Amino acid sequence: ADTFDADDAALVKRIETEGYGDRPATNHDVKAVEYFLRERLPAEVDPAWVHFGLTSADINNLAYRLLLGPAVEEVLGGRLRAIHDRLDSLAERHRDLAMLARTHGQPATPTTLGKELAVYADRLQRQHDRVQSVQLRGKLAGASGSYAAHVAAYPDVDWPAFAQAFVEQLGLVHAPVTTQTNPGDDIATLCAALGGVNGVLLDLAVDAWLYISRDYLGQRSTAGEVGSSTMPHKINPIDFENAEGNLSKATRELGFLSESLVRSRLQRDLSDSTVKRTIGATLAHCLLGYEKLADGLGSVTPNEAVIAADLEAHPEVLGEAIQTILRREGDPEAYEAIRTATRDRSVSLAQLQSVIADLDVSEPVRAELQSLSPAAYTGVAADLVDTRSNHDADQEHDQSQD
Numbered sequence: 001a002d003t004f005d006a007d008d009a010a011l012v013k014r015i016e017t018e019g020y021g022d023r024p025a026t027n028h029d030v031k032a033v034e035y036f037l038r039e040r041l042p043a044e045v046d047p048a049w050v051h052f053g054l055t056s057a058d059i060n061n062l063a064y065r066l067l068l069g070p071a072v073e074e075v076l077g078g079r080l081r082a083i084h085d086r087l088d089s090l091a092e093r094h095r096d097l098a099m100l101a102r103t104h105g106q107p108a109t110p111t112t113l114g115k116e117l118a119v120y121a122d123r124l125q126r127q128h129d130r131v132q133s134v135q136l137r138g139k140l141a142g143a144s145g146s147y148a149a150h151v152a153a154y155p156d157v158d159w160p161a162f163a164q165a166f167v168e169q170l171g172l173v174h175a176p177v178t179t180q181t182n183p184g185d186d187i188a189t190l191c192a193a194l195g196g197v198n199g200v201l202l203d204l205a206v207d208a209w210l211y212i213s214r215d216y217l218g219q220r221s222t223a224g225e226v227g228s229s230t231m232p233h234k235i236n237p238i239d240f241e242n243a244e245g246n247l248s249k250a251t252r253e254l255g256f257l258s259e260s261l262v263r264s265r266l267q268r269d270l271s272d273s274t275v276k277r278t279i280g281a282t283l284a285h286c287l288l289g290y291e292k293l294a295d296g297l298g299s300v301t302p303n304e305a306v307i308a309a310d311l312e313a314h315p316e317v318l319g320e321a322i323q324t325i326l327r328r329e330g331d332p333e334a335y336e337a338i339r340t341a342t343r344d345r346s347v348s349l350a351q352l353q354s355v356i357a358d359l360d361v362s363e364p365v366r367a368e369l370q371s372l373s374p375a376a377y378t379g380v381a382a383d384l385v386d387t388r389s390n391h392d393a394d395q396e397h398d399q400s401q402d
Contacts (some may be wrong), residue, residue, distance in 0.1 A: 184261030
């Protein structure tokens, strides 16, 4: 395998499509590989043992999984860990940066930028854990999954035990009961899990784009870079848009794969073989999406003045706090009273203070209400960032003990 090169690949294809030596074209890719290997065997090795008792599915099911496992764990996994670490770093840095939340696109109870980023870090971690929990399975059981040819040739060999040992030494879980094909349930599960990861990151890419459009996030410019062919001032959020496009494409393909790979007519048909040839391109779209998202996260910084000004411009979000405190004091109509004072109108902080001044409450409660401010009305948002950071530290400690 270490010396296999482009010329060797061309020879395999020639054996398949044109024939080679005294052999006609196989029109079968795996048989062409078998004949190629026979050409390369040392003289002391009997070619009769090449592809002994096997079917193409025995070869391909192992090969796909040996490619897929490292691609997901090492290549995609490395990028996902980098995104997760960046989110954690940003969350901790901006844990206290109060920010107006928007539910249904409208001003809502304030949060902190750090807490919102921690939400994405937490979601990504859980979805990545799903990906890492998938066990890829391999089979080596012959044409119908019953070891029939093996047993016919060597009835005294424990072929299922042999197959299990062989598959497990490849780092796969042995699938003991199969048809000719190894059911694609494991790959389908992996594709669905990757789809979950992509769903989180798509949500993040779109939210980042929206924060940039509101000027909450600024983008670091690159010297000489052109944002628009006609508008010189522009710095477009192209990394997040590129990530969105690639992740959308990948997620659709992952959904198709997870649905189609669990089906095979009777003991075998070739539809799964055709579909599996698209796995590499699908993972490539994932990779591009992850890399572009990481680039985007690495280039943004919060515009604290803009964030603060927007928050202060919406003192009506304190209505929730006011009516909740009044309900605590026994006023069952507090919600209705504050709704009348704040809904469908622009409310300044001074007007809100005037409403509070007219309330029939004790002076200590009035003082409590008057001390409220949008920037301080974030609950324990900053502490939630710390809770998540502590959870990550505990997980890393547990993993180091394994």
